[in-house]
Amino acid sequence: MKILVPVKRVVDYNVKVRVKADQSGVELTNIKMSMNPFDEISIEEAIKLREAGVATEIIAVSIGVTQCQETLRTALAMGADRAILVETVADVQPLAVAKLLKAICEKESPQLVILGKQAIDDDSNQTGQMLAALLDWPQATFASKVTVTSGMAEVMREIDGGMETIEIKLPAIITTDLRLNTPRYATLPNIMKAKKKPLDVMTPETLGVDVTPRLKTLKVVEPPKRKGGVIVTDVAALIDKLKNEAKVI
Amino acid sequence: MAILVLAEHDNQQLKPGVTNAVAAAQKIGGEIHLLVAGSACSGAASAAAQVAGVAKILVADAPHYAGGSPENLAPLLVGIAKNYSHLLASASAYGKNVMPRVAALLDVAQISEIISVESPDTFVRPIYAGNAFATVQSTDAIKVITVRATGFDAVAATGGAAAIENIAVAADSGQSKILKQELTKSDRPELVAAKRIVSGGRGMGDGDKYRQVLEPLADKLGAALGASRAAVDAGFVPNDYQVGQTGKIVAPELYIAVGISGAIQHLAGMKDSKVIVAINKDPEAPIFQVADYGLVGDLFTLVPELTAAL
Ligand SMILES: Cc1cc2nc3c(=O)[nH]c(=O)nc-3n(C[C@H](O)[C@H](O)[C@H](O)COP(=O)(O)OP(=O)(O)OC[C@H]3O[C@@H](n4cnc5c(N)ncnc54)[C@H](O)[C@@H]3O)c2cc1C
Ligand SMILES: Nc1ncnc2c1ncn2[C@@H]1O[C@H](COP(=O)(O)O)[C@@H](O)[C@H]1O
Numbered sequence: 001m002k003i004l005v006p007v008k009r010v011v012d013y014n015v016k017v018r019v020k021a022d023q024s025g026v027e028l029t030n031i032k033m034s035m036n037p038f039d040e041i042s043i044e045e046a047i048k049l050r051e052a053g054v055a056t057e058i059i060a061v062s063i064g065v066t067q068c069q070e071t072l073r074t075a076l077a078m079g080a081d082r083a084i085l086v087e088t089v090a091d092v093q094p095l096a097v098a099k100l101l102k103a104i105c106e107k108e109s110p111q112l113v114i115l116g117k118q119a120i121d122d123d124s125n126q127t128g129q130m131l132a133a134l135l136d137w138p139q140a141t142f143a144s145k146v147t148v149t150s151g152m153a154e155v156m157r158e159i160d161g162g163m164e165t166i167e168i169k170l171p172a173i174i175t176t177d178l179r180l181n182t183p184r185y186a187t188l189p190n191i192m193k194a195k196k197k198p199l200d201v202m203t204p205e206t207l208g209v210d211v212t213p214r215l216k217t218l219k220v221v222e223p224p225k226r227k228g229g230v231i232v233t234d235v236a237a238l239i240d241k242l243k244n245e246a247k248v249i
Numbered sequence: 250m251a252i253l254v255l256a257e258h259d260n261q262q263l264k265p266g267v268t269n270a271v272a273a274a275q276k277i278g279g280e281i282h283l284l285v286a287g288s289a290c291s292g293a294a295s296a297a298a299q300v301a302g303v304a305k306i307l308v309a310d311a312p313h314y315a316g317g318s319p320e321n322l323a324p325l326l327v328g329i330a331k332n333y334s335h336l337l338a339s340a341s342a343y344g345k346n347v348m349p350r351v352a353a354l355l356d357v358a359q360i361s362e363i364i365s366v367e368s369p370d371t372f373v374r375p376i377y378a379g380n381a382f383a384t385v386q387s388t389d390a391i392k393v394i395t396v397r398a399t400g401f402d403a404v405a406a407t408g409g410a411a412a413i414e415n416i417a418v419a420a421d422s423g424q425s426k427i428l429k430q431e432l433t434k435s436d437r438p439e440l441v442a443a444k445r446i447v448s449g450g451r452g453m454g455d456g457d458k459y460r461q462v463l464e465p466l467a468d469k470l471g472a473a474l475g476a477s478r479a480a481v482d483a484g485f486v487p488n489d490y491q492v493g494q495t496g497k498i499v500a501p502e503l504y505i506a507v508g509i510s511g512a513i514q515h516l517a518g519m520k521d522s523k524v525i526v527a528i529n530k531d532p533e534a535p536i537f538q539v540a541d542y543g544l545v546g547d548l549f550t551l552v553p554e555l556t557a558a559l
Contacts, residue, residue: 011377013514016380016513017377017380017381019380019381026376026377026380026381038495093358094349094358094359095352095353095356095357095358095359098353117495118495120377120378120494120495121376121377122376123361123362123375123376123377123378123494124359124361125345125349125361126349126352126359126361127349128349129319129345129346129347129348129349129350129353130349130350130352130353130359131353132319132350133323133349133350133351133352133353133354134353137424138320138422138424138425139319139320139346139350139425140425141319141342141345141346142342142346144488154428158342158488158489159342159343159430159489160264160341160342160343160441160489160497161430161432161433161489162430162431162432162433162487162488162489163430163431163432163487163488164316164427164429164430164431165427165428165429165430166425166426166427166428167425167426167428168424168425168426169423169424169425177488177495178478178481178482178495179481179482179488214357214358214387214388214389215358215360215385215386215387215388216385216386216387216388217383217384217385218371218384218385218386219383219384220376220381220382220383220384221381221382221384222380222381222382223375223379223380223381223382226520226525226538226539228537228538228539229525229537229540229541229542229543230541230542230543231532231537231542231543231544231545232542232543232544234544235544235551235554235555235558236558238526238542238544238555239555239558239559241541241542242503242524242526242542246503246523246524246541246542248445248502248503248523248524249470249503249559
């Protein structure tokens with residue numbers, strides 16, 4: 001079976017972003033960009049399923065600017081078989097991403113789409129659930145263990161109170177959580193090989209999807225700053241502060 | 250038009266975030282209804298009827314609503330959506346699982362984790378791990394929203410007297426089945442609702458030391474226990490202890506971070522706490538930049554000392 005893995009190009013998780021002076025967004029020039037960390041986990045899981053003989057082909061998909069090709073090459077170097085870029089300079093919001101992915105699913109007929117639970121830039125946590133709705137497929141979000149058997153997947157999920165195991169019928173959507181696996185690094189030989197793997201480029205227009213944003217960003221501002229506190233000398237001083245200054249104990 | 254809040258519950262009681270979502274609905278303005286979908290959930294429905302400021306409780310009681318299956322809940326919500334201007338849920342694992350599915354079926358955007366209501370179509374939400382706040386305006390007819398509990402002071406859980414109405418249940422989609430749930434058992438307050446939290450990081454060393462050092466302190470304070478991602482990944486504590494950008498968002502009156510460096514992803518989950526205490530042996534640890542009171546030194550001597558002195 002085929003597995004589709006959507007990978008998003010995002011600001012690297014180590015970067016502390018700055019808000020632009022004109023409040024139109026965050027500063028992205030000369031900022032390190034990487035694959036969304038949850039999407040690395042998705043790629044790793046897909047590779048594991050191929051190694052286990054469950055999957056036959058892994059297709060990485062990214063939606064965004066030309067530079068998303070770098071993100072796709074990383075996915076290919078990790079082990080994806082081929083890649084699709086849906087190229088656009090538009091601000092593509094989760095609903096539009098889900099519609100584009102649906103169009104690709106209709107062409108490729110994967111049995112599984114593995115997405116990250118959340119993109120660490122917009123922190124939306126929506127796309128997988130939306131794609132599941134549009135395809136009328138079941139969804140297993142926040143996955144921390146995946147077992148695929150004939151026509152079914154058993155998925156352990158991280159929920160607020162602990163863990164839950166569900167069984168879903170394939171085709172299905174899975175979104176990955178942090179504890180699912182530890183993504184491998186791309187080795188140099190694999191990075192070289194990845195350059196020769198197929199990468200198709202499409203556009204929202206050729207896929208027939210209207211990506212007009214539904215949410216208008218009116219402004220982006222810095223959050224209120226916390227005032228730096230004090231270093232206390234010892235436990236007695238801490239207790240004194242908590243009792244008499246902060247009055248929280 | 251009215252506002253519908255999807256109420257998370259365990260069939261008997263409501264989960265903490267519900268009263269915060271109702272508070273957000275009040276800010277939007279309009280008659281507020283709560284949807285209680287579950288299996289043998291009349292207890293939860295009566296609890297919902299007591300929430301202050303709510304006019305009506307809609308109850309959908311069927312076995313396939315147990316456990317909050319999004320494949321079943323989304324069509325149920327979509328079926329009644331035309332009566333509402335806004336559909337809200339708290340941004341818990343439950344709300345995040347269901348609401349985007351509802352939004353996509355309605356062909357509208359979902360607005361994630363709002364922390365403030367500017368007007369009925371304009372909301373503020375944190376992005377980039379809380380390092381920026383975006384003000385977004387929805388152009389859709391129905392607004393589907395998840396509410397970050399820390400952004401809204403909860404309405405009273407009692408004092409209301411809403412009418413309870415049973416609504417038609419939809420058929421079971423049969424697409425998904427819960428095989429088992431392993432819920433962390435604890436007598437402590439729920440992390441997201443706790444007034445005090447003691448959180449441990451990689452510096453705790455291992456799970457046994459985490460428990461030996463932090464439990465007595467949490468006991469003295471009546472606090473919930475939390476953790477950094479590193480502590481969860483290393484297996485010191487269960488996953489549901491994780492505080493941060495991709496874990497739980499908390500804002501207690503007192504947050505004590507022990508052996509936690511203060512990565513942006515951790516700060517994203519706790520920097521709105523009223524008072525932050527950090528205990529760390531590294532004076533350069535970024536956690537001290539957000540801490541009101543910092544204590545530099547070895548946690549294995551400082552924490553027991555603090556516990557004894559309380
Ligand atoms: C996609 C993604 C999502 C993430 N989401 C989250 C999240 O939701 N929540 C989260 O917490 N992290 C998250 N992280 C991880 C985050 O980047 C950090 O790696 C993590 O928070 C570090 O945990 P820590 O502070 O416990 O460990 P470390 O950074 O290793 O810090 C340990 C600290 O303990 C101190 N220490 C050690 N021994 C002692 C001692 N004896 N006495 C006193 N102090 C001591 C050290 O000085 C150090 O400061 C995420 C990362 C990614 C990539
Ligand atoms: N532009 C994009 N290109 C490829 N995948 C995406 C894109 N946006 C979102 N995704 C996928 O959807 C997941 C969740 O993103 P979000 O709903 O934006 O938090 C990500 O981890 C990706 O797997």
